[in-house]
Structures are given as structure tokens and as C-alpha cells.
């Protein structure tokens with residue numbers, strides 16, 4: 001059945017892939033974005049599609065539309081961006097959630113929240129199941145993002161309990177792929193751009209901290225499956241790739257795949273940087289029949305190809 005789907009943050013990295021996927025599945029897509037970190041280029045290839053609409057709007061302000069489903073992705077995701085204006089980051093998560101939940105309530109739409117593994121903070125349980133409550137600093141530099149997302153989850157569950165909203169909450173772990181921002185400081189884009197330019201690869205700390213990286217196409221498949229679960233299933237559900245790598249291992253893989261002559265350089269570890277992060281995806285496997293299929297090398301190669309092309313075209 002053809003649905004009219006609202007994607008907030010649709011001009012960002014994940015949002016643009018989601019809009020593309022929804023159009024391919026035969027739906028009508030309304031993409032709402034204030035272009036803080038997203039760009040028109042990310043969705044330029046969709047603009048000629050008559051079933052795609054792009055609206056410049058900040059989700060901290062009310063929005064009146066008639067839609068069937070909402071994917072709420074609006075929020076800067078990388079530390080450089082979300083710490084640029086921390087108050088706005090919290091407002092985006094909290095006021096944005098309230099407005100989108102108010103909208104979902106009025107039109108009886110199903111609503112999906114892009115939450116994050118950051119709700120687990122610097123975890124003392126490893127890997128992290130959804131039942132783990134997290135260890136988050138409420139007053140640190142990352143708090144605007146972590147606590148904003150935690151409060152958004154609270155709002156989703158209260159609208160569900162109080163107003164019977166059909167909610168779906170995904171806790172997304174580090175995801176990478178084409179259309180990541182070249183300058184947003186995230187580790188995969190940093191390492192690839194540095195390797196392609198032959199610049200030193202910046203390892204923060206000793207590089208023994210771990211992350212698990214999910215390729216964007218796998219993640220989007222998880223979004224769609226979660227949105228289509230039966231009404232009673234709310235999540236939260238972890239979506240990520242359990243393959244765990246240290247930053248040193250990642251740097252070596254990127255150097256190998258790019259054939260770069262870049263050396264490693266060591267920089268101080270940022271404050272509150274989690275030491276370890278790996279999703280427990282038992283619930284996603286059971287409820288969504290989902291698990292990632294793209295291997296790190298394969299996904300890195302596609303991302304490297306994208307950056308190689310973008311860097312040549314933009315001459316940066």
C-alpha cells in the first residue's frame with residue numbers, strides 16, 4: 001500500500017538513504033530538514049521524482065502535515081556538530097520529539113525515533129542489550145546529545161502509554177557509508193579522507209578503544225523492518241553491526257584499502273569518549289529477522305569510492 005511518509009532530517013546522511021529507499025518501495029516522501037548538517041546535494045537526485053517533496057523547516061517549531069508515517073531523524077549526529085550549539089541540540093531532540101509526537105497523535109501516524117547507542121553512555125556492560133540503562137554523564141560535553149536522545153525516548157514511551165501512539169524506537173550504533181560528511185570528525189570519514197589525501201591518520205588516545213560499524217544499507221533495512229512490526233512492538237531495539245574493531249585496526253584497514261602512504265599520529269582522547277561499544281542484536285534478530293550482511297571491507301570500499309569521487313569533484 002502506498003503511504004505518505006515524513007522523514008525529518010531527510011537531507012542528512014542516513015535520511016537521504018532512507019528517502020531513496022522509501023521512494024524505491026513505491027511510497028510518497030516528504031523530506032523536512034533545516035540543512036544544519038544535511039545538504040540539498042544529498043537529495044538532489046530525488047528532486048525530479050514527483051513523489052518527493054523537500055521542505056526547509058526546523059523541527060523545534062510545530063509542523064502541520066497530513067501523513068501516514070513519520071521517521072524522526074532530525075538531529076546533528078557527530079560530536080563536532082552537536083557540540084557547536086549544544087542548547088539547539090537538546091532543543092532539536094526534545095522539542096523536535098514533542099512536535100513530531102503531537103503531529104503523529106493528531107493524524108494517527110506511526111512514528112519512528114532514531115535513538116542512539118549513546119543512551120548507554122560509557123557502558124560497564126558489554127555488549128549492550130536494550131535492557132541496560134546506561135552510564136551517561138548528565139553535565140558533560142556529550143550530554144546535550146545523549147540526554148536529549150534519552151529524553152526523546154522518554155517522550156516516545158509516555159505518548160505511547162498516555163495517548164496510545166504506535167511508536168518504534170531504534171537505538172542506532174555507529175553507521176558509515178556514502179554521504180557521510182567529510183568534515184564532521186567521525187572516525188570513518190576522518191580516516192578515509194586523511195588516507196586519500198596522504199595526510200597523517202589521527203588516532204585519539206592509544207587507539208585501543210573499540211566501535212562496531214554498520215554499513216548504511218544494512219541499517220536502512222533494519223529501519224524498514226522495525227517500522228513494519230506489529231502494533232504492540234515498540235522497541236527500543238539495537239540496530240548495528242556486532243563486528244568490533246579497535247581504532248588502530250580500522251586505521252590499518254583503511255590504509256590497506258586505499259593503498260595510502262599515510263602514517264599514524266596520536267592525539268589526546270576526547271573527554272567522555274566511550275572505551276568500548278558493541279551492540280547486542282539478539283532482539284533485532286528475533287523480532288525483525290534482521291542482521292547486517294555487509295562486511296567491513298566491502299562497506300569501507302564503497303565509502304572510499306564515494307569519498308574519492310567527492311574529493312576530486314569538489315577539489316577540497
Ligand code: NAD
Pocket residue numbers: 008009010011012013014015032033034035036037038039057058059060072073074075076077078092096114115116117171172173174175176
Ligand atoms: P546527519 O547530521 O547527516 O543528519 C541529521 C539531519 O538532521 C541533517 O540533515 C540536519 O540538517 C537535520 N537537522 C538537524 N537539526 C534539525 C532541526 N532542528 N530541524 C530539522 N532538521 C534538522 O546525521 P545522520 O548520521 O544522518 O543521523 C541521523 C539520525 O540518526 C540522527 O538523529 C542521529 O542522532 C541518529 N544516529 C546516527 C548514527 C550514525 O552513526 N550515523 C548513530 C546513532 C544515531
Ligand code: UDP
Pocket residue numbers: 061062063064065098099100101102103104105106
Ligand atoms: N504539533 C505539531 N503538529 C501537529 C500537532 C501538534 O507540530 O499536527 C505540535 C504542537 O505545537 C504541540 C506539540 O506538537 O506543541 C505537542 O502536541 P500535543 O497535542 O501532544 O500537545 P498540546 O498541543 O496539547 O501541547
Ligand code: UDP
Pocket residue numbers: 078079174185186187188190191202203204205207209211247269270273274
Ligand atoms: N577517533 C579517532 N580519530 C579520529 C576520530 C575519532 O581515533 O580522527 C575515535 C574517537 O575518539 C572514538 C572513535 O574513534 O573513540 C569513534 O569516534 P566517532 O566520533 O566516529 O564516534 P563516537 O565516539 O560517537 O562513537
